[in-house]
Amino acid sequence: MLELLQKHIRQRDLMDLHEQLVRLLALGYTSRRQLKTLLHYLLQAGNAADPVAFLRHLAQNVPRRPHKETLMNIAQFLEQRGHQQGLKQGLEQGLQQGIEQGEQQTAERIARAMLANGLDLSLVAKLTGLAPECLARLQH
16 A cells, blocks of 8 residues: 555645555555554645545445544544644634734824814825725715
8 A cells, every 4th residue: 555655645636546555455454553643644745635535435445443533533634634624724714814904094093183174185195095086975
């Protein structure tokens, strides 16, 4: 199995090796520890369009129970890690958008006060960084 992975690890999509991997795992020569090591290598160095789907598909077709469980556990771990990363990224992006909106609202509030006190439109645009079109909208 290691030879197969080393030979084809740079393949565009490892899903093409699926049938060969299932056959090799069915022979029963691979221990649970070896399988984990091989999968770690496969996920680190290989190219799988969707690693979770690849592992789930492999688990569904492997006849040996311990290997099914190992594959599903790794797939679930990867899926959870992906969800956590997505959540973290979403929170960071939302926070950044909130900060930008707050800054925009503050600049607009200051611009309204400046315009209400008779400052020139071009001077207010220069001081606040707001576009003249935005300032014209604020005046009305």
